[in-house]
Amino acid sequence: MRIQLFCLGLIALAIPSSLIDASAQDALKSKAVEAMREAAGYYVENVASHGGYVYHYSLDLKQRWGEGVATDDQIWIQPPGTPTVGMALLEAYAATRDAFYLDAATAAAGAVAYGQLKSGGWTNCVDLNPSGERRADYRNGKGRGKNNSSLDDGQTQSALRFLVLADLANRFRNTQIHQSAITGLDALLAAQFPNGGFPQVWTGPVSDQPIKPANYPEYDWRTEGRVKNYWDMYTLNDNVTGYVADLLIDAHRVYRDDRYLDALRRLGDFLVLAQMPMPQPGWAQQYNYDMQPIWARKFEPPGVSGDETQEVLQTLMRIAHVTGDDKYLEPIPAAAKWLRGSLLPDGRIARYYELQTNRPLYMKRRGDVYELSYDDSDLPSHYGWKTESQLAQLGKQFQRARGGLAPEPEASPRDLAKQAQQIIGALDAQRRWVSTFDGQRLVGQAKMPLGTPYLSSAIFSQNLSVLAAYVKSQSR
Template structure:
């Protein structure tokens, strides 16, 4: 059925609809198949027919009226998943869900001119219009059965996903996290520009207004974005910590005054009389993180990119000023500590200077969990396993963004502090004995699972790494805590990451060596200087996503080379079944009831991806705890249909039948 038939009464229409929008024996969604333009090359024509078969199957037999999650059991599409297990009526807006499939369909339409792809993309766009929050953004998920059904999911499956704290509470607003709103808004922009359909213009206007309304308007954070918007004043400000702290054999490091890693600490909750010191802590150090300026998952870069795409896609030059304001926010908010210990608030401060960014920064003056007033702009904690501090990896990402901002504007200020950032990162690399033992690191700690060069988070002023841990078996009898011990960190969260400064230092040197004339030529071709309307890149999902270099005046985003042999292999794998499938690699425990609150002092769950059988977090087949009290049998891998595989394979076929040559703007300085 066409999507418009459902807009008035969704709940009733979808109560009997599976995650798949149809079944192999039912009536097709679009019975009148558009005529396929004839290609004189028989193999190219067969490739286009294969693409059509795959797209029709996804649209008619997998989607829920154009909506997608991440993966489906091929044999029973009522069993489906986004980042967590989904219900049959869910729309998953996080990439690689609904908007990612929509982008791939439009890419295929551009390559084939086959209306089949546009009609499927149109259904996807219409369900996204329905899923759009009243404020103009999108939440991670939407439920076609209505808000009560979505709330029930949050109260059951979401609430018991131990490590997925963003799904444990229903906020009723929209999010920038994981590019959820940015990728959805990009797709709505493309759908409107394709045929100037007013239905999509209204949704696009709301999305643009959302991005602009959500920007902070004043102070050091002006131009930045929060993780979620509008602000939810009922947001979680503190995580529960049942049975904290665990005591007894094996937990001596949590007793005041005992050894914790390399450091003597003063016990749970910080040091009495020395507010701000965070030796061992369980909870959320800075409260509700959803309103902080967010750098995690490149929120800033994704939103700036969308504003620029919209500016020359629509010819709306007014969108450039908010983009520049966001660039200035990233520059202005950078944290600096000059090494003067007499001015430090941390009693363990060292004389080592620091410069960089955290995953998030305070958007307003905030009283933290220690009772200390902290100023807007300072690095902040987020989820309970994301402590306050600087992140070397995020700082490398932000430095890369500032390189882009320099290229866009020609303003040398964006480069002016990056040398300090790279100097700091080189001071805080993990020691060999803090990382996991390998042939290259025979002195590595056998209890460490850290493989990256740096801790994800480094403490302010002391320059010491901070590591997340957890105790218990599920969210009802356990929690996360933070200390300085590198051993037994959670397997689901990279407590270490790579943060090499060699490449960024070389880029900085090249940027600093540019002459004024070279900078002027580069800026003249910048998308900030494009006047009026301009065509968007032809493809958004083929050969990687659209990025800043593709937006320069004389640049063309191209496709990767694909041979006839590679294309035939993809067509063969599609087979008679008309869909691509693969063995399941991610599993979940079905929600049955809340887990037990009985204290558990074992350590079997400290480094696992999942807790006991009541934890609804996803995990791989080799990521289950090996010991009791986990009582479930190892999962059996079945065949699944993954949205990401469809997107990737369709893009590979596009690359073969309608390749586009890459063109790098000569004025763009790589």
């Protein structure tokens, strides 16, 4: 017996570790493919409504939340709604070539196309009930009401990017998806100002405006210069330009139309123009046509924004990489230096810094009244007044960009394998990824007691995308 065991041991020692690793990876890949299909099967067959999705669901699926309570006929466009889920399904299709994912993504794209406005874009919600309270002036003639195409929070950008990618996956054969994508892209290009910037909202082509560099207002911005229709003016708030850049990059890659690359360059030119002069070479959330920071909502004062500045730096690096033009990298060192010098004592970055003084600027709330303050001890909880510093990551990305290198992949194969194991293990008996409300503010602000279990489109999409990335990494 000892001899037999010893021989078996020698045989085991003779097997290369790479073969053992390969066998384990094959097994994990098979489990990942199975988990993807089971989880997506549950979500598509039980959660989807009209092919689309909202943000959150109760486990019994009787309650649905987007920006507030949603009906069975309402789907959400704003991330992490239908386009977010749809793009994860497309990633799963690319990794597995399982037609189930393409069919589900195509159904989601059809629901998105239904909600395209006559102005060419989207608002945050689509109401598929012709008499529904949230219906809008849809291009298909089945709605009525407002016609405000919005770039806020990635609404139109995510819808269009999903449709562009779904059009590609369907080999441009689905007429509804193709026409909706091209119509939306044409409307987006018509909404780009001469200086390359975009409004937050449009209903038609924008007006011509003079091209000027960013500058500080000479009036008392605290009490003067408020603009009611700030959404008509140049907007960076909530990564508007980053979402637009990603859309234009994908549109050019898919359709090979140089109009989208030209629009991307013009967007980069706008971001260069919009950098504030010294002593605060960052970016604001909103600008008027004179390129001065302006008020938006009553709790969004003019100021140089730490959050938007970090987003702009990432966007400029993506534009530089795609266009091959290093001029889009030139604003970055000064902005990064300003950010480093503006860090809060806890290492975070304030959302707002007062114009020229650079003091962190906050708001106090008394009922519906907001007052400017330098005191951060009692901040309203509905808004992100501080953000985590990304300077370390931005520095690494900048070094690669300056060397002409593509951005590093977000995760290595080893990291993807570890994440895949955790994600597979997190599936419950019904093949769902169940979240538990821990008190953190949810997108859409769903109201539920602490400890309440729920389903999240964001978590589903994220997990499906990671598994798809892992499977794809093992197929090369």
